[in-house]
Amino acid sequence: MKRIHFNDVRLRNKLLLIYMFSVFLPIILTNIIFYLVTSENVREQKLKDNELALQQVVNNFRQGVEDAAGVAAVLYSDALLYEFLDKEYENPVDFIHGYNNNFRDINRYTPGSSSITLIHLYTENPTVITAGGIFPINDQTKEEQWYKDTENARQEYPILTRKKTENGRLDEFVVVRDLGSHNRKYEKIVMVHLSKRFVIQSFDSVTFEGDIYLVNADGEIQYSTATNQNWIQEAVPFRSIEIEDEAIVMNEEYQHRFLEGWQVIGVIPKANLTTEVRNSIYSIFYLALFNFVIPSLFITYIAGNIHFRMKSIVSHMRKVKDEQFEVIKGKKYKDEIGLLTAEYNRMTRKIKQLINDVYKVRIQKQDLELEKKDAQLKALQSQINPHFLFNVLETIRMRSVLKDEWETAEIIRYLAQLLRTSISWEKDWVTVGEEVRLIQAFLEIQKYRFDDKMKYTIEMDEAVKSAYIPNMTFIPFVENASIHGIEPLKGKGNIKITISCLDNDRLSYVIKDDGVGMEQSKYEEIMSTLADEEISGENIGIRNVSQRLKMYYGTEYELNITTEKNIGTTVQIILPIIQRVTLD
Structure with a gap:
C-alpha cells in the first residue's frame, strides 16, 4: 500500500487539516466533555435531591402511622375501655351510661395530629349497642379483608392495613390493634383511621x-x-x-x-x-457556534488568499507547455508566494531568451530531418494504385474456381491480398491480428511455391490480438526467413512465429527458422546498417522497419537478431502495447 506523505497533500487541504485539528475538533471535544461532565454532575445532584425527597415521604408517612399506632397502644392499656367493651349490659340504659363515661370523649387519646381522623371499636359483646363508632365482630366482619390480613399480628402489636369497599376498591388506611390481651371474654379490636388528606x-x-x-x-x-x-x-x-x-x-x-x-x-x-441540561444545550450550541465562526472566517480568508495566488502561478506555469511564456502581473509581495512569483517571472524571461537563441533553431533542424525521413518513407510506398492488376487476379481466381482448381484460387486470393496491402498502403497502423493475416497469406504463397519443403506455425496470445503496430512491421522478417533462410536449404525447413505479451505492457514478436543462417561477416554488416539513417542499398526492408520503429517509439523498442550458420536465424522485436490510435 502506497504511503501518503504530508508533503504530497495540497496546500488548501493542509490548511483544512490545521483548521480541523486546531479549531474544529478541540471545540467539539471540549463542548462534548463539558456537556457530559455537566450532565453527570446534574444527574448525581438530582439523585441526591430525589433520595432526600423520597426519604422525606418515608418519614412523613411513618410519623403519621406511628401516631396512629401510639393511639392504639394507649387504648390497648386503658383498663376502663377494656371493661366497657367486655361488660355484659342488662339494658341499653346501662350501656349508654357506660358509653358516655368511657367512649364519648375517646378523641382525647389522639395527640392532636392531623394524620388521624376517626377511632372505631369492634367487639363480639352482644350486649353492646353497635353505634357511634362501635361496630360488631360478626361473620360478615370476619370476612372483610382488613380482618383477615391483621388476624395473626394485631394481637401482638398495632399493624397497618388498608380497608376495601364492598366492590373491592381500596379505601382508608387504618391501624388495627387487638384489645384482648387481658382475661379475654370477648374479642375486642381498636381501629385508628388515617386521614386521606394526610396520605x-x-x-x-x-x-x-x-x-x-x-x-x-x-x-x-x-x-x-x-x-x-x-x-x-x-x-x-x-x-x-x-x-x-x-x-x-x-x-x-x-x-x-x-x-x-x-x-x-x-x-x-x-x-x-437531565431536563435542566437539555434546556441548557442551546446555550452550549450557541457558544460553540460563536467559537466556530470567527476562526472559520479568518482561516477561510487566509486559505482563499493563498489558494488564489498559488492558482495564478500554476495557471501561468501550465501555459508554458504551450509556449505561452507570460509573466505574472501585479504588486510584488515579500512573502514566500511573492518570492515564488518573482522567481517564476525571472525564469520565464530567461526561457524566452533561450528559446529565441537556441531552441527554435534546433526545432527547425529537426523538422527538416523529419521531413527528409518522411520523404524517404514515402518513396518506399508506391502511390500507384493498379486496380487493373487486382481485377486480373480476381478474374483468374474466379476461372480457377469454375474449373474446381481450389488450391490455385486460394493462392491467387492470398496474392491479391498481399499485393493490395503492400501497394495501396491505406493506413499507417494496423492491429496485430491484421498483420498476422497478411503474414499467413504470404506464407501460404511460399508454401504453395515450395510444396512440402516449408512448414510454418503461428502462436499468438489473444491479449495482443487487438493491439496496434505500424503497418507491415513483421512481414519483412517473414520474407527474409522464407527467401533467405528456407529457400536455399536443400532439405525441408520450418518457420515458427510467436507473438506474446510481456509484463502486461509490452509485446514480443519472435520469428525463428531452421534455415541456412548467415555468415558472421554478413550478420555484422546487417547490424551495422541498422544504425544508418539512409534507407538505400541492400537490406532495405529490415532498415526500413528499424527506422520506422525508431520514429514511432524512440528508444522504447528493441530489435534483436541472432544467427548461426546452417542452424538458423531468430529475430525478436519488443514493442510497447498500444490499444488505441487515431487511424489515418
Whole structure:
C-alpha cells in the first residue's frame, strides 16, 4: 500500500487539516466533555435531591402511622375501655351510661395530629349497642379483608392495613390493634383511621421528580402518585408495572413492626434527571457556534488568499507547455508566494531568451530531418494504385474456381491480398491480428511455391490480438526467413512465429527458422546498417522497419537478431502495447 506523505497533500487541504485539528475538533471535544461532565454532575445532584425527597415521604408517612399506632397502644392499656367493651349490659340504659363515661370523649387519646381522623371499636359483646363508632365482630366482619390480613399480628402489636369497599376498591388506611390481651371474654379490636388528606400530602407535596409507590408486604400497590395505574380498582402487584429500561428505581423499606414488609419505591424516568441540561444545550450550541465562526472566517480568508495566488502561478506555469511564456502581473509581495512569483517571472524571461537563441533553431533542424525521413518513407510506398492488376487476379481466381482448381484460387486470393496491402498502403497502423493475416497469406504463397519443403506455425496470445503496430512491421522478417533462410536449404525447413505479451505492457514478436543462417561477416554488416539513417542499398526492408520503429517509439523498442550458420536465424522485436490510435 502506497504511503501518503504530508508533503504530497495540497496546500488548501493542509490548511483544512490545521483548521480541523486546531479549531474544529478541540471545540467539539471540549463542548462534548463539558456537556457530559455537566450532565453527570446534574444527574448525581438530582439523585441526591430525589433520595432526600423520597426519604422525606418515608418519614412523613411513618410519623403519621406511628401516631396512629401510639393511639392504639394507649387504648390497648386503658383498663376502663377494656371493661366497657367486655361488660355484659342488662339494658341499653346501662350501656349508654357506660358509653358516655368511657367512649364519648375517646378523641382525647389522639395527640392532636392531623394524620388521624376517626377511632372505631369492634367487639363480639352482644350486649353492646353497635353505634357511634362501635361496630360488631360478626361473620360478615370476619370476612372483610382488613380482618383477615391483621388476624395473626394485631394481637401482638398495632399493624397497618388498608380497608376495601364492598366492590373491592381500596379505601382508608387504618391501624388495627387487638384489645384482648387481658382475661379475654370477648374479642375486642381498636381501629385508628388515617386521614386521606394526610396520605395525599405525605406523597404528593414533595419535590420527587417521578412516581412514588407504597407497596405492602405482599408486593401489592397500596398508594401511588402515578396517574396511569389502576391500583385503586384492584390489587396490582408492583412487579407488573412496566418501567422503562433506563429509569432510576429507589427503594426505602420500613423496619418498624407495624409496617413490617412495607416499602416506598420511587421511579424516576431518565429524562427527568437531565431536563435542566437539555434546556441548557442551546446555550452550549450557541457558544460553540460563536467559537466556530470567527476562526472559520479568518482561516477561510487566509486559505482563499493563498489558494488564489498559488492558482495564478500554476495557471501561468501550465501555459508554458504551450509556449505561452507570460509573466505574472501585479504588486510584488515579500512573502514566500511573492518570492515564488518573482522567481517564476525571472525564469520565464530567461526561457524566452533561450528559446529565441537556441531552441527554435534546433526545432527547425529537426523538422527538416523529419521531413527528409518522411520523404524517404514515402518513396518506399508506391502511390500507384493498379486496380487493373487486382481485377486480373480476381478474374483468374474466379476461372480457377469454375474449373474446381481450389488450391490455385486460394493462392491467387492470398496474392491479391498481399499485393493490395503492400501497394495501396491505406493506413499507417494496423492491429496485430491484421498483420498476422497478411503474414499467413504470404506464407501460404511460399508454401504453395515450395510444396512440402516449408512448414510454418503461428502462436499468438489473444491479449495482443487487438493491439496496434505500424503497418507491415513483421512481414519483412517473414520474407527474409522464407527467401533467405528456407529457400536455399536443400532439405525441408520450418518457420515458427510467436507473438506474446510481456509484463502486461509490452509485446514480443519472435520469428525463428531452421534455415541456412548467415555468415558472421554478413550478420555484422546487417547490424551495422541498422544504425544508418539512409534507407538505400541492400537490406532495405529490415532498415526500413528499424527506422520506422525508431520514429514511432524512440528508444522504447528493441530489435534483436541472432544467427548461426546452417542452424538458423531468430529475430525478436519488443514493442510497447498500444490499444488505441487515431487511424489515418
